[in-house]
Amino acid sequence: MGTKWITFDLDETIMQNPFGKWVFPEIVNMLKKEADTEEDILDLIVSEHLQRMSEERFLEAYDWDDIITDVAEKLGAVSAIDIERMVIKHxxxxxxxxLEDNMLDYLEQIKEKGFHLAAATNGYSKYQLPVLQKLGLDKVFDEVITSDSAGFAKPNPAVLKKLSDEGEIAAHVGDRIDHDVLLANRxxxxxxxxxxxxxxxxxSLPVDKRAEQPSCIRLCEEKWHKENRLREVPFMENECIPKVVVQSIGELAESIDFIIK
Incomplete structure (x- = not known):
């Protein structure tokens, strides 16, 4: 029997990265010193990211070096910005x-059931690995698949080809409908x-019955439209409704025997 994998999204599922509160503000301050503009620089950065997402350029949407370079050029800023160094610093x-006090224990509990764990993230290696290492996640995950190392981004199923070639992928866990649920269902x-x-x-419902609840379907649909707010993409229940809904990785660890036979 081959390796049995469970794959996990990272940001907003397992951990909090430093971009929102630390890296982006530092970048904005650097650009403000050079650029003579009244524009909201952070909004320009986010808008470029969302524009790439709306065009389904998912791999490029997380290339923050390229995004910042584009924004800096539009503002007339010329100083080089070392985002990797900032990520390491912060x-x-x-x-x-x-995101949970006992996260490492919960992940280890899942591994004890005979699963290998892999992180599957649209973030680039140089932005993700420093965070993983500082949080001890590099010792829990048997594989870390980033979009730049795979050459594909979620929800493209090719992002997990390496794992499917080596064994069986039992489940994918994540907080986004457009990237994570869609990937697994496809x-x-x-x-x-x-x-x-x-x-x-x-x-109040069992984890494998929650997605049938009308309020859960509405929640998924609302999240889908928020994630795709710059493009008109229909909510397709056969692709966008998850099989299992949990409120935490701790709850997943408690339910793992029940949901994966």
Whole structure:
């Protein structure tokens, strides 16, 4: 029997990276010193990211060096900005953190059931690995697949080809409908959607019955449209509804025997 994998998204599923509160503000301050503009520089950065997402250029949408270079050129700024150095500098708690107190224990509990764990992220290696290492996640994950190392980004199923060639992928876990749920459903594997603010009527149900609840379907649809707010993409229930809905990785660890036979 080959290796049995469970793959996990990283940002907003397992950990918090330093971009939002630390890296981007530092970049904005650097550009402000050079650029004579009244424009909201952070908005320009985010808009370029979202534009690439809307064009389904998912691999390029997370190339922050390229995005910042584009924005800097439009503003007439010429200084080189070393984003990797900034990420390394800011990859220290409490700037970065795991989203659950016992996250490493929960992941180890899942591994003890006989699964190998892989991180599958659209983030680039140079931005993700410093955070993983500081948080101890590099010791838990058996593989780390980044979009730049794979040459593909979620939801393209090719991003997980290396793992499917080596064994069986039992499930993919993540917090996004457009990247994570869509990826798993297209691959025909168990899609596990993590949402930390589930309504009480959803939480009261078993994890594999929650997605059938009308309020959960509405929640998924709302999140889908928010994730795709710059493009008109229909919400297709057969692709966008997860098989399992959990409020935490801890709940997933507790339910793993039940949901994956």
């Amino acid at each position: 990859s220290e708690p409490p700037k970065i953190y795991l 691959l025909g594997i168990l899609s596990v959607f993590v949402h930390r603010s589930l309504p009480a009527e959803v939480l």
